[in-house]
Amino acid sequence: MKTEAKLWVRLKVIDLVAQTAWMTLTEKMGFAGDLCGMLRYSHWAMEVEGESAGAVCEAIDREIRMDSTFTNQNKHYYSLAVSGGGDEASSGDLRIDRDFPRGESGGRIFACDLFVSEQGGGKDEGYASRLNARLDGAKVTGMKSGEVWRILVRAEDAEEAARKVEEMAVTRTRKHGLLLNPHYQAFEFIGTAEIDGQ
Amino acid sequence: MARSFKDKVAIIQFPGVNCEYETADAVRSVGLGADLLRWNEDAALLEDAIGVIVPGGFSYQDRIRAGVVSAKDHIMDKLSELAAAGRPILGICNGAQVLVESGFIPGIHWERVDLALAPNVMEDREGYYCSWIHLLHGGTDCVWTSAIGNEKVVPAPIAHAEGRFTTDDAAVLEEMKKNGQIVLRYCTQAGLIDSSFPVNPNGSLENMAGVCNREGNVLAMMPHPERASWLRQVSEDLGGEWGMKRRKAGGDSGKMETAGPGRIFFESLKRWKEGGE
Numbered sequence: 001m002k003t004e005a006k007l008w009v010r011l012k013v014i015d016l017v018a019q020t021a022w023m024t025l026t027e028k029m030g031f032a033g034d035l036c037g038m039l040r041y042s043h044w045a046m047e048v049e050g051e052s053a054g055a056v057c058e059a060i061d062r063e064i065r066m067d068s069t070f071t072n073q074n075k076h077y078y079s080l081a082v083s084g085g086g087d088e089a090s091s092g093d094l095r096i097d098r099d100f101p102r103g104e105s106g107g108r109i110f111a112c113d114l115f116v117s118e119q120g121g122g123k124d125e126g127y128a129s130r131l132n133a134r135l136d137g138a139k140v141t142g143m144k145s146g147e148v149w150r151i152l153v154r155a156e157d158a159e160e161a162a163r164k165v166e167e168m169a170v171t172r173t174r175k176h177g178l179l180l181n182p183h184y185q186a187f188e189f190i191g192t193a194e195i196d197g198q
Numbered sequence: 199m200a201r202s203f204k205d206k207v208a209i210i211q212f213p214g215v216n217c218e219y220e221t222a223d224a225v226r227s228v229g230l231g232a233d234l235l236r237w238n239e240d241a242a243l244l245e246d247a248i249g250v251i252v253p254g255g256f257s258y259q260d261r262i263r264a265g266v267v268s269a270k271d272h273i274m275d276k277l278s279e280l281a282a283a284g285r286p287i288l289g290i291c292n293g294a295q296v297l298v299e300s301g302f303i304p305g306i307h308w309e310r311v312d313l314a315l316a317p318n319v320m321e322d323r324e325g326y327y328c329s330w331i332h333l334l335h336g337g338t339d340c341v342w343t344s345a346i347g348n349e350k351v352v353p354a355p356i357a358h359a360e361g362r363f364t365t366d367d368a369a370v371l372e373e374m375k376k377n378g379q380i381v382l383r384y385c386t387q388a389g390l391i392d393s394s395f396p397v398n399p400n401g402s403l404e405n406m407a408g409v410c411n412r413e414g415n416v417l418a419m420m421p422h423p424e425r426a427s428w429l430r431q432v433s434e435d436l437g438g439e440w441g442m443k444r445r446k447a448g449g450d451s452g453k454m455e456t457a458g459p460g461r462i463f464f465e466s467l468k469r470w471k472e473g474g475e
Contacts, residue, residue: 016259016261017261017262020258020259020261020262020267021261021262024262024267024270028270028271028272029270118316118317120319122319171266171299171311172310172311173301173309173310173311174269174270174274174278174299174300174301174309174311175270175309177311178262178266178267178270179262180263181263181266181299181311181314181316182366183311183312183313183314183316183364183365183366183367184314184316184317184362184364184366185314
């Protein structure tokens with residue numbers, strides 16, 4: 001049976017890369033009024049053949065816990081969610097649907113998940129073959145890896161939030177865009193949600 | 199006495215760089231003055247400088263993407279002004295990443311980011327790679343390479359993880375080629391362009407190792423000329439004329455202190471200055 005597995009991993013300690021991005025966007029690039037918080041995750045989205053969502057989840061979970069390419073339990077929280085055939089299964093110590101940075105209150109705040117991946121380089125194939133060499137009873141048939149920036153912005157609506165995030169993220173000129181260089185990185189929004197004022 | 203960069207080359211010290219002192223020494227080795235300027239000092243001091251070098255290292259620990267955080271620093275406003283006015287500016291390795299992320303290179307559309315220095319793509323390995331490589335010089339007149347003859351080969355060391363010049367804009371690439379902006383290309387010891395590893399050590403498009411702006415006053419190069427400015431810095435294992443020279447000089451401290459192949463980039467600047475700028 002074909003299933004979809006999503007693995008989210010983030011540091012347990014303060015993420016200095018996200019902190020630097022925050023400071024650069026707010027102190028040097030003029031987004032102090034819009035940006036309410038940032039988190040950064042490593043992200044793997046996989047297509048996996050297996051007996052059931054539960055069996056796939058168990059097999060992948062066993063491997064990622066033992067392979068620091070994906071998670072190191074001394075350093076990372078993670079969330080693994082598998083769905084397929086009407087079933088769902090999950091594992092890990094991170095509640096991705098509730099993982100928001102503490103930020104400012106006031107106004108409407110949207111959390112935008114921006115997935116950034118590298119074009120070329122063969123990393124995805126490497127991750128897939130690494131897992132397939134060890135998985136028991138499951139086979140990874142598709143892999144998309146990258147980083148997700150969860151960016152909280154103040155906006156009137158979801159469209160405006162996405163526009164602001166794109167403006168922050170995509171480097172077009174010296175003064176515009178920070179998080180990705182479109183000449184070798186691709187991006188897509190994989191989730192946008194309004195969150196309660198914090 | 200007030201601090202001044204008159205008759206000196208300014209080396210910008212962003213937090214995390216680690217080649218600033220040897221770059222200053224390499225500039226001094228050709229008889230020019232050099233001094234460091236911290237990124238948060240008064241950028242107006244750069245007004246008097248002969249030129250500016252953004253040295254190698256790991257500015258801001260390469261966080262987010264190598265060079266991008268420095269590119270957003272206020273000091274880059276002054277560098278942009280100086281570069282547009284024709285002042286020589288050189289970015290070495292991490293400095294090259296800063297200039298690319300600032301849109302000074304290729305600079306066809308000033309300050310538009312038209313290139314990337316992406317992670318290396320190499321055969322059977324990934325990440326950081328250090329080695330000596332060979333550079334074929336050609337293209338337009340560039341302040342920083344003017345003392346190198348056309349079609350001449352210069353050996354130099356590289357050390358980087360994100361050195362692959364690339365663009366997704368075919369028109370920009372064509373324009374760069376038409377303008378002769380690709381002044382340094384990875385080549386064999388004999389000067390042949392070969393796109394495979396290890397001749398091209400990072401998968402760079404068109405074997406690009408150094409790209410200048412149209413006007414030739416700004417150069418971004420991944421190899422480290424300051425690490426090849428004395429013969430003692432040359433690898434004993436290097437093939438060709440420079441390797442032979444180095445092996446012959448073994449044990450002779452006088453000869454070891456003579457010029458290495460990388461010094462020619464700084465000699466080029468001196469030639470430009472003496473030629474009346």
